[in-house]
Amino acid sequence: MAALCKFLLFLLPFIVSQAKQIQNQNHTISLSFPLTSLRFSPHVELQTLNPSLVSVSKHAPRRRPARASSTTSYNYKTTFKYSMALIVALPIGTPPQTQQMVLDTGSQLSWIQCHKKAPKKPPPTASFDPSLSSSFSVLPCNHPLCKPRIPDFTLPTSCDQNRLCHYSYFYADGTLAEGNLVREKFTFSRSQSTPPLILGCATDTSEDKGILGMNLGRFSFASQSKINKFSYCVPTRRTQPGVSPTGSFYIGENPNSRGFRYINLLAFPQSRSMPNMDPLAYTLPMQGIRIGSKKLAIPVHVFRPDAGGSGQTMIDSGSEFTYLVDEAYNKVREEVIRLVGPRLKKGYVYGEVADMCFDGNPTEIGRSIGDMTFEFEKGVEITADKHRILADVGGGVHCLGIGRSNMLGVASNIIGNFHQQNLWVEFDLAKRRVGFGKADCSRAV
Numbered sequence: 001m002a003a004l005c006k007f008l009l010f011l012l013p014f015i016v017s018q019a020k021q022i023q024n025q026n027h028t029i030s031l032s033f034p035l036t037s038l039r040f041s042p043h044v045e046l047q048t049l050n051p052s053l054v055s056v057s058k059h060a061p062r063r064r065p066a067r068a069s070s071t072t073s074y075n076y077k078t079t080f081k082y083s084m085a086l087i088v089a090l091p092i093g094t095p096p097q098t099q100q101m102v103l104d105t106g107s108q109l110s111w112i113q114c115h116k117k118a119p120k121k122p123p124p125t126a127s128f129d130p131s132l133s134s135s136f137s138v139l140p141c142n143h144p145l146c147k148p149r150i151p152d153f154t155l156p157t158s159c160d161q162n163r164l165c166h167y168s169y170f171y172a173d174g175t176l177a178e179g180n181l182v183r184e185k186f187t188f189s190r191s192q193s194t195p196p197l198i199l200g201c202a203t204d205t206s207e208d209k210g211i212l213g214m215n216l217g218r219f220s221f222a223s224q225s226k227i228n229k230f231s232y233c234v235p236t237r238r239t240q241p242g243v244s245p246t247g248s249f250y251i252g253e254n255p256n257s258r259g260f261r262y263i264n265l266l267a268f269p270q271s272r273s274m275p276n277m278d279p280l281a282y283t284l285p286m287q288g289i290r291i292g293s294k295k296l297a298i299p300v301h302v303f304r305p306d307a308g309g310s311g312q313t314m315i316d317s318g319s320e321f322t323y324l325v326d327e328a329y330n331k332v333r334e335e336v337i338r339l340v341g342p343r344l345k346k347g348y349v350y351g352e353v354a355d356m357c358f359d360g361n362p363t364e365i366g367r368s369i370g371d372m373t374f375e376f377e378k379g380v381e382i383t384a385d386k387h388r389i390l391a392d393v394g395g396g397v398h399c400l401g402i403g404r405s406n407m408l409g410v411a412s413n414i415i416g417n418f419h420q421q422n423l424w425v426e427f428d429l430a431k432r433r434v435g436f437g438k439a440d441c442s443r444a445v
Contacts, residue, residue: 086247088212089101090186090212092185093136094185097129102318103249104213105316106414109213109220110199111211112127112210113202114128135185136183138165139165156168179202180201181201184196198219214230215280215281222427229429233424234247234317236441237388247442256437260424260437261435263377263435264433265283276309278412282314283312286304286313289375291372291373310412315415316415320401324402336356343360343368353404356399357393366389371389372384374419
């Protein structure tokens with residue numbers, strides 16, 4: 001999904017509603033799925049660097065089941081070639097058809113590929129064939145969701161020629177996904193399935209994967225299925241040909257969570273009056289950045305939304321790189337230049353957003369720069385080891401996995417999945433917090 005690789009992908013129009021609080025549920029599902037990452041073309045353009053797919057933000061190296069009484073665990077392992085959308089294979093429909101979807105904590109609407117002419121027995125990676133599912137239904141034009149300006153759902157909808165609810169999704173890189181809004185269930189086993197959820201059934205898109213929208217919006221997969229928590233573990237990238245690291249994705253309880261450290265999500269009741277704010281994103285209380293042992297002179301307010309919402313710091317599985325607003329990005333760049341300035345690839349900008357790139361030996365350069373740490377409240381930290389702070393962008397070029405967010409047209413800080421490697425990230429929706437735990441994600445279970 002090169003074009004969908006995200007940072008914060010912009011949805012038109014911008015999200016203007018508040019996230020609803022997720023309520024505690026009496027039932028929980030604990031499932032485990034494999035994750036796969038995609039390798040994007042070395043000839044990177046802005047579309048390869050997009051951020052989170054759906055909502056007001058996302059980036060450029062590329063920018064919510066079930067009510068069940070049991071807690072059976074599933075393990076669908078998919079590969080994760082690290083560069084770097086998180087692809088999970090999920091069983092959808094009755095009987096289930098396996099669909100590949102980008103796990104996106106920055107998007108609300110989930111959608112799948114639906115093609116009118118699908119084989120009677122589609123292979124696991126094929127588009128979804130609605131005619132084979134007994135639980136599939138299409139939303140008619142008179143459905144409340146097909147009316148414009150629905151709170152928490154800023155998806156442009158209209159009536160098509162068949163009097164069905166048609167939607168169009170535009171992303172920051174110009175990608176268009178459109179089709180009909182439908183209801184369909186995720187069928188994990190005979191005893192565990194979600195109720196019918198509202199999804200997009202895309203019939204006109206340039207992408208070959210769907211989207212699993214997991215933000216705080218009321219129409220995300222996480223919200224509709226009423227799960228209490230979900231988590232994933234992103235393995236480190238591999239540069240060897242044919243090597244595909246595998247990560248894990250849990251819906252429900254994670255057996256590894258005992259050692260996680262948590263920080264509370266920030267809430268902004270006044271977000272409706274903050275035009276640059278994405279109220280449905282997972283907003284974190286970031287405090288600062290260290291390179292090696294040096295804490296950079298970046299005021300804390302740079303990582304918090306101002307009166308207009310600019311400066312919000314969110315965590316996004318759908319963004320590959322991390323993106324910083326200018327005041328923070330410039331401080332990082334100053335320190336990198338001080339440490340390895342002569343080795344910088346002059347005049348080179350990757351994806352029009354990242355200009356801290358090098359031609360030399362990435363191990364030596366990383367060692368010279370040192371570890372990079374993102375600091376949060378309660379002493380919680382995310383640290384990228386010096387041996388993996390540079391991303392291979394092709395052609396022998398390696399870039400610091402950080403881009404300038406204003407080049408994407410956003411005024412937010414985004415922690416992308418590049419800086420979530422070898423880390424469990426748990427979204428505890430019931431308690432409105434995010435937890436982190438170090439791990440060897442290639443071996444995580």
